[in-house]
Amino acid sequence: MTATVSTAGVSKRYGAVQAVKDVSFTLNAGETIALVGHNGAGKTTLIKLMLGLIRPTTGTISVLGEDPARGDFHVRQRLGYLPESVSFHMALTGRETLSFYARLKRVTLSSADALFERVGLAQEAADRPVRTYSKGMRQRLGLAQALLGEPRVLLLDEPTSGLDPALRRNFYDLISDLRAAGATVLLSSHALTELEDRADRVIIVDRGIKIADGTLDELRGIARLPTRIGVRLADTGPTPGWTRGGTEWKGSASGLFEANVAPEDKIALLHDMTADPSRLAALSVAEPTLDELYAHFLKGQSPT
């Protein structure tokens, strides 16, 4: 895999505020990366650093082999950016807006026009002033401008906020196409669940520090969050007898028993339980949700 973006020991300080602290990572071609963190965790600062809009206080950044803050315009031609809550010049139409950005990127106007269809913006809507656009339409126009010139690196800051579920699916389909074409796609989000397992890799930042970096499965492995097993017994008896790995069952009035099981004990315990199927009336297995995983990493980071 070829690296498209790499940061090494990057810090950014605004006066007394340390927005980003000693962050290092490498993003590769054909990879979709989720940058996750609370509002104010430093996601937007990191993206601005990668765009070269601000310079790091310490550390180095390289995008497509160049320092983005040096103002090498060839790199920016291959870069797509969708700001958080994107806004446009209200008086111009969607088509005029996209043509303006296409000219700046030296992209032919016909290929810019084709993008309206790609992001699902109707041709008749393209000739209306941006003032009349809904939030979803503005977001689509924002995505269209980010896709100008077939970028090799796409930086999308909270791209799905304010999109309805259908639009969101449509959006992720687009991302899949781009990934297949070999682009690096960085999505920032404040919630891990937003990503619906679309990202190859997740980077979690909190208060300017990178606290986790890996695939969702890797992160699950590191977090070692327990699986929740629920069982309802066929004959009303006392607590179930399976205790592998020190399993503790908690009963409820409705006759449902629940236990949290460490990942390495899960399979063995299930094997024990299903050895005599006649004893079970119902069985459920719930893997840790992305929210729980996210909360786990943020908790590990909070001051004690």
Next chain:
Amino acid sequence: MTNILIIARKEIQEGLRNRWVLATTLLLAALALTLSFLGSAPTGNVGVNRLDVVIVSLSSLTIFLVPLIALLLSHDAIVGETERGTMLLLLSYPIGRSEVIFGKFLGHLAILAFATAIGYGAAAGALTVTGSEIAADSWRAFLSMVASSVLLGAVFLAIGYLTSTLVGERSTAGGIAIGIWLFFVLIYDMALLGGLVAAKGQAVPALALDLLLLANPTDVYRLLNLGSGNAGALSGMGGIAAHSGLTAPVLVAALTLWTIVPLGWATVIFSRREV
């Protein structure tokens, strides 16, 4: 250069769409026509070339209106886009910061030049149509008046961009723009006049007066258009101009400098700014 033209084109497009171009052109044309017909009533037809009267009236109109229009166009240019969030996206594109400012300047100057040329041209055209005879000299003076009006507009556009890059909020920029307009158009001359009166007829050194006049672009414009020829006799500015060592090239150079310095300063600040 291409990027500057792209930005300028977009500014003109926006100006047309939000009726800025239409409004300023109509305003200037309406006032110019009113002044050229009402304003000539007191002089009657006593041999004074009617276009010279118009030049005097329109110059005074320019001093009040053109700086105001220019500041209204420009004070919002940088801080407004930053506040609305469009600047962040624009700067992520392959474009230099100075190109953004020069492009906006070019676009706004084109809007201003169009409005001035059409608005004032309408007044001159109306005079010709109503059958006044106009000497070639007067035409030349009229054309240089229109050109220098655009130059005065350029000065205040540049000052407006400087304000727009220095401040952090649109409302602050608006307030400062109005303050700048009041200072240069009204307060400065009153203070200068007051100072001269207070000096009780003591001769002010010619060089000091020249410098004081050069320090205000609207006075430079006034001297340039009202200081010589028939307009000088009509406006009473001829007296000052005769004592001053300021020739037309010096005055034009002063206006050019008044444009370049604020514009360059704005560019330097904007290039260093982190967004």
